[in-house]
Amino acid sequence: MLKYLIRRLLYAIPILIGVNLITFALFFMVNTPDDMARIHLGAKQTTPEMIAAWKQAHGYDKPLFFNGNAEGLDTLTDTLFFQQSVRLFTFDFGLSDSGRDIGADIQQRMWPSLALALPTFLLGLWVNITLALVAVLFRYSRVDKTALVAAVLLMSISGLFYIIGGQVLFSKVLHWVPISGYQPGADAWRFLILPVLIGVFAGLGAGLRWYRTLFLEEVNKDYVRTARAKGLSEWRTLSRHVLRNGLLPILTGVVVVIPTLFMGSLVMESFFGIPGLGSYTIEAIQGQDFAIVKAMVFLGAVLYIAGLILTDIAYAWADPRVRFK
């Protein structure tokens, strides 16, 4: 088990190098460091001296992949790519192009993101599973069919409509919640309740269908019939046996998502003005802040890989039959 984990971790390194290479190549194909300097220095009266100074201050004055002026190993190490990648691997994200410390910013913005994503995720999971169980309870009846049609309908509507509609109805017309914004601490729920509910609602259609199929498969197995024959009530059979046995597939589908919750939701956060990592990323894309985008891509990749490894662990924990090669 431990050996397997170590191997997985080692395997993550080439992937992260690959990720780095891809983003790096992409970004320097679009924006030369000169472009970046001009954006960040502002529109009024920029001189070549100022651009050179900025590039030097941010370490963008080195060649990209290969340094012809250096000697020996330095031809490869004294380059923009090498220097920046090495720092990333130690989780030192450095300064953003506008001069703030990215690490500090990420730490600060992680919490609002999590405060939005985690409740959405957990509540969504609970609602989806409950409703799916209810649908299975009434399987093949009119209730079930209505639920299915409703699920397809819900799935077919773009999430943007839910967000716009929800904001207009609950904030503008009914005055129930603030339109957007955020407060840290105990007061946060007033700002989060609407985006969380909208997030859950938007994911309802797909979730309901997914878990319903999953539970239906379980329901048709023999042990459920036996349980039922023993006189257990339908609801008990479902919540005891079916749910427990359905846990494994739920787990594998769900665990991989957990680490990426840190990254936040791009659309939700920017619609509701929540100062998390999602809106951080969007701002970086729009402001072409290479340093931040690179850091976020790297972070996203790390979290994704962490999710995969976690899934494996969860699998082993939930089902002892699984062995690792």
Add this chain to the structure above:
Amino acid sequence: MGLAGCHIPWNDPYPAGTTAKPILLRAFSAPPKHLDPVMSYSSNEWGIISQIYEPPLQYAYLKQPYTLEPLTLTRMPDVRYLNEKGQETTRDRAAFSEYTLHLRGDVRYQPHPAFLAPNRELSAERIAQLTTPYELPTGSRALTADDYAYAIKRMGVRAYQSPILDTMMAHIVGLKKYSENVSQAYEKLKETRSGGGFFDLRPYAIEGVQVVDTQTLKIRIKGVYPQFLYWLSMNFFAPIAWEVDAFYSQPGMKEKNLSLDTWPVGTGPYMLVENNPNFRMRLMPNPNFHAESYPCEASEGVSRALLDDCDQPLPRNGGVLYTLEKESVPYWNKFMQGYYDASGVSSDAFDQAVQLSSSGNIGLTPIMQEKGIRFLGGVQPTIMYFGFNMVDPVIGGLGENQRALRQAVSIALNMEEYISIFLNGRGVAAQGPLPPGIFGYEPPPVGINPFVYRWENGQLVRRSLDEARALLEKAGYANGIDPATGKPLKLYFEAVGASPDDQARLAWLRKQFAKLGIDLVIRATDYNRFQDKMRQGKGQIFMWGWNADYPDPENFLFLLYGKNGVVATGGNGVNYANYANPEFDRLFEQMQTLPNGPERLRMIRTMVHIVQQDAPWVFGFYPRALALYHHWYHNAWPNMMANNTTKYLRVDAAERVERIRQWNEPNRSALWIGLAALLGMGAGAIWLYRRRQQQRAREEGGSC
């Protein structure tokens, strides 16, 4: 407070009790990148740091036209003109001008840890624990002339990225030499000490900046440059205490986002006590603020109600809370709910807020009036224009044909329609490069652009399309057909931006050119590449704007000065049209240093006429700023040049709380109905389930 808590509206976006404090509630739309006055140069950043820093001069709040007055000085700077040898001489023979600044003695810095010596030698562990500087004990000290000199010295360090260094080098004696020296020294220091460390600028000296005593500073300028006084009202010349520089230079500070760029330290009416640019910022009154009182004089046309607070001590409010509000939609909604004191008017919100009264003046709609909302308006010292690239072979050049083409386009581009569609009338069609409020601007009929307009019955009338078509024919493109290809003439417009609004603008623009039979091709790109193209002189037609740095005609006319051509200067000029007319340039050089007066006015008139005829720009429009503010918000006045006006404003917090409560009564019955529906559905499901169970039991029982 506990009782009040029960009555807080559910949608209050602030911590409890915030709206009841006498503070201003404002929004910022983008995180300010730089709060360090040496490099900050955007209006949103200045909106904040101008409340904290005090340059020597300021614009008088209630005076029109724009007038400078001393802020930290006892009187306006004295000017002496000197010849090459440093002897006093007359203005027209001057080789140098010398400005003497006399500081008032009662100005002190805000409380800040930098002023206590132990805090400048903190241990790495202590720094690592810090999140704001104010967790440390604080001190203060009096402002001295050295601090102003120190700020100018910081400007000279290349790595500090001052946007005006190159401009100032041309004016301040010895700045160039000093800058080269000090920048080199800085590089050396950086190489030897990788961790940063304090780069003390005190030992270095600038020839033209002389500290006479603690209260007196002399600045020597090359030649005559009367616009220098305007620069002295900008934050670039705000004092910086060396202690603060030393404090923030301690290793480890930068990594905690503790720097002059994030935690400014000034002598102004406010201090920044909370800075989370991703979320919110808070200004509190500076307890050490020097005596300054609300003005008792106002120009004519200023409402007398604005003088109610005459002689009261500043600041008139208890601070400012800025909240990040990136999008216009929630901003507007929160303003309407009372959670922001004031708001601009986006074009989408326009017709629900503003209507034109029967006399054609702007007034508020009944909905707004009912809420007690009031508004302010004024034409900004800004021009938005459509530029032609004068080095382009088709549309540029001073030849007869190309000029006729440009004039034809100038007529066809109906700016009145543009203003009415896209700005809801919040603009004035421009007749020339100078906006109102700037010396040299003359309202029609004197200042009319005769090539585009006629004056009929006391009204401006745009020349007809037939006249434009005639000009086009004269230019060699009869009916818009390019004789070289036999097809409609193709012109290219460099567009920036991608929003749906831009799309409508571009469609409108194409329509305007189509009126002449010209096919306008839109080349949309991002801002970067647009700038690049402009710098290389590759564009053909583009839209650009200029916002006055200071209220002097030179600041606008230099946009058309040949030696500022963006191609001619290799990308550093601001004359993006690359316009170069020898006669205009000659007049510009003379006009530049003249004091405002009849002679200067005569010259400006000629210059304006030349550019009207050459038409290197389609003079677009001068935007009109329009701000709405709530009934509880007092002393608001649109002084377009002054940035430090927060200190004059006052809010009636009790009224604000009351109104917010009225406007935001949550709809409780809908909530009960919703909850009841949910419960009903749950109960229904349970009932259905029970019925099913019984049914099954019956069936099973039957089968057994």
Add this chain to the structure above:
Amino acid sequence: MIALLWTDVLVWLLVIMLALWGRLAMRDALVRARWQQVFASPLATISAIILITYLKLALLDSIHLRMDDGQLRSLLDLIFYHLLDASERTYSAPFATHEFVKSVVQQDGQVLQVHLPLRHVQPGMVWWDLLLAAALASLVVWLTRRGVPDFFKNGIFARSPRGVFWGTAWGVWFVLIALWLLSHHYHVFGTDKVGNDVLYQAIKSIRTGVLIGTLTTLLMLPLAIGLGVAAGYFKGWVDDIIQYLYTTLNSIPGVLLIAAAVLVMQGMLETHPDWFGSVAERADLRLLFLTLILGLTSWTGLCRLLRAETLKLSAVEYVTAARALGAGHGRILLRHIVPNLMHLVLISIVLDFSGLVLAEAVLTYVGVGVDPTMNSWGNMINAARLEMAREPMVWWTLAAAFVFMSLVVLAANLLSDRIQQVFNPRNA
């Protein structure tokens, strides 16, 4: 005269390919029976007809002509030509006769605030238009029924309920004709900020949506099939490399990868102004690149699926037997493996379609979607956000985008459900 854009060519290519493949596949009685079973469901029949209608509109919009004035116009534009010139000044509500906002007019020296009348409406025609549309739709349906008497005989709709089929056909024709007739007399979905007809925008957006939904999958297919099959069949180091490739790509958050790639693309378009001659061509090229980028970031899912299936298939007896008999790799792959993967490919095309249509809107919101000058539902929603903040609200742009977009996504979802149900071996 005819001037095809890049995406025009590709979408027609796609249709031709689908048609050819359909013919080939239909020869197989088993496959044909499967498809007939799919459309035995009334919902699937209705969905298919709606999807085909969208596809036809997209195809009509994908034949461009160069007009005398140098403008590119599609056949669809010609059908709705009257709407091109029917722009008003500013907002007007659906079926309104006057502008939505008041404007200032000078009358007898007095300044008045009034709702100006619209220029291009002729009120009072609604019932006539509807009646005429009903009659015409009946005529069309009657004619097709007469003209193709053995319509249901062998085609894929052989088992679909006739009433439902003809009823839906009539409904679709009725809606189309009615919209077209009404659009002569009203702005059915109102007008936008600069007075352009919203119905026209919504209809023009169909092409964008359908193209993104279909071309993306088409463009990624070669990559996904090639790599997936290679990995599953050859195993060993080939498998390792391909797995490394898609794990790496998968690890990058999708939106970031797309955003970065779109920025690259914009830069490329900018440095090659010779690639396109007009705004429309530029927007088209951007659409093409966007589908390519979406394809490049979404092939990994299908690839993994195909790899797993190939692994399974290559262990199946008849494949091992074929190998033992000395059949070459190419033969085994083409004969035994790829054909057995086709149902997976098909399901993924239908499944991905709705997801991609939805993704377009989100990407456009983030600012990395289609060109802002292009009609698309994403751009419409984006514009509508500002309009919803107005008081009173301007809701019709959002409503039009909602109706047009949700309908096609719903139809695609229902159809893909049904296809999965029928083709999924576990249900067979």
